[in-house]
Amino acid sequence: MGRRPDPRRPVRFTADDIAQRTGGEVIGDPSVEVVGATQDSRTVAPGQLFVPLVAGRDGHEFIPVAVERGATAYLASDRARVVDGATAIAVEDTQVALVDLGRAARHRLDGAVVGITGSVGKTTVKDLARGVLGAAAPTHASAASFNNEIGVPLTLLGTPDGTRHVVVEMGARGIGHIAELCAIAHPTVGVVTRVAMAHSELFGTIEDIARGKGEMVEQLPADGTAVLNAGDQRVAAMADRTSARVLTFGLGVGDVRATTMDVAADLRLRVLLETPWGAIEVEPAARGPHNAENAAAAAAIGLGVGMDLADVATGLAAAEMSPLRMAITTSRSGVTILDDSYNANPTSMRAALDALAHLPAERRVAVVGLMAELGPESDAEHEAVAALAEELGVELIAVDCPEYRADAHGGRAVHDIDGALDLLDGAGTGTAVLAKGSRVAGLDRLVAALADR
Template identity: 55%
Template structure:
């Protein structure tokens, strides 16, 4: 994205102060702002306006501000976060390629990464970094789209009813993917059915020329076909338009399978780890198919896809132990998938260091207890951190969890997983550095 500051001002309803310079890209972090970018100071726990001088010193060409301008080139606005959303809307209006929107209770980021790789095997493709899926992340993804991109993949999260509808008004997806619906954020939504209602806003936003990609294995998702004007393309392990057959795992937990689609078949060897990644790959393959990518290109792209950090990162430690770092986030569906992946590792001792699954509301105790029961069924030792709901006495923090693990030798496999707020990546880091 390359714009003049005057165009930025017009798009966001702001006032240009200073020279009319060109900007390329947008950053909300003064520590990572690049030469020529537009700096957007966000007012949150810290006021980003305090870092405008740092951003300019780092090379920012201009900045938004809701405070009095302080020299250089500024665009004065009432609300900087609202302004960056409007800028995302403006940049989207200039893009005429396909935009793939992805939502769901689990797998959003992994499907985004895989879809970007699958589509990217055919044409230049831009995607959200990491989990940029909220009211800031979606517009930032749009405004940072390179001029060379011919397709965009956008992850969309839901923090309440109507949230995805609003995100879709910015991104205007032409393809909408719903990965799965489960007990995630039920503290906010109340019921799984309410989660499905919110996630389905994505397919409702699609017009008759769009494509809704839906999980055929999940009734709450497949039922969304009745909520869209778009063509429906389904995926699933054994049902749906895009399927997987002959699924197997290699010794590193990388899945192998035959991709079956209405346009042909191809063998797929994923670099991503865990059998549940097959479902994510099928969703991504369907999205790529929807924008016209050939089956062989899809298979090649899926095979080269690299996932965002702390998602099923499998490493062998110096001791020979296996570490599965899946510490970025957790809900009941992803936690169960993580435990089953751990159970598939060929080690005599399997230990899961588990933190809290956040935002489950009244379901929290029961959902944690169910995961504890699954671990016992799979003969997995559990070290709970800061919660007793898994059915075992907890340790206090990450350091105590590392101590409770004791010697981690070549006969041991360890899974580290929790909601991001638990900070259990510290356990994985400590084990990797030991």
């Protein structure tokens, strides 16, 4: 039997290694070494590999900038773009080469590789899982939402020296996408959070969404672990699609069961986790009632790789959460701002409105933007959110999104963020404002402006 890779070994490649992995040709010093990679010339760190991608703009234009900022090597599919100052590896296609390098980096890892997908909760579970696994061993996770065919290999290539476990978020915009990402990351633990109406314009029906997300468990090895939401019938049914061990989680159901004991004024939770390994009260870093379920998912990941329950609880509390997700701040005038502006779909929007309803306030306002890619159900789903806001006693301000029919549900419709800010003029202590919409809505700009008032 061959020697297993040392999990402490950094993901380093020489230019010659890269050429061999990608079928490329070295132009320059074949012994030069790179540590990690980036496709963004603005974020190049000394010693990295620069990967110029051809998208809206040709990334080859930025090779000189990347070299100036310290890239020791770069890929190039256009030899005319080769410059002095760093070693080039000429390849047929830089994106294909990036994927090849991601696979190579994965094969150097010897701990758990956790793949997380689902219509909602991916990033939160990723953050919590990083905290949980990190309580027992050095753990690396996807930055921001590096969850596609570019972000996944970059995550693997960015694994620091000494890392034991890696957590990889995986998004999908159609059937087959999760399988493609699994072919890069080869997860040993596969997590499916929930199946809901998100990206339905691209997938089709909710059954198609379930089919696509379930590719995660189909790709697991027989000695791997599938972590599935017992409270979602479509996810629970995925147990029949895998040969791996199945560990379930949920609110009051599953192998790892979460029961919310208390929701504090700042939306922090006290949750009872009941598991086959015992029971414990935890205070997860993620805020909002809906995150009790996500805490159970992260706990199941840790328990599934053999962690002690006490360490799981420590990790849940210590996790660092991504920005623009259930973040609470106070404006200069005393307004409580619930910033969940990173993205939105009907399920996460309902959860955010419920969280807003839990905040102690005399006036509660939800400033909402478009929920993108909902297809034929878009109008109905938007109006259902407006109806829920009305039911909860929340003032709705819909920004550039007539689909909410806000006026029909006691809310207001405005053309832009400035219009929403005008309606919030004079708000102060006693007012709580939720900001939530898909990224295209840009409601993070409203949060920044409101915080400064």
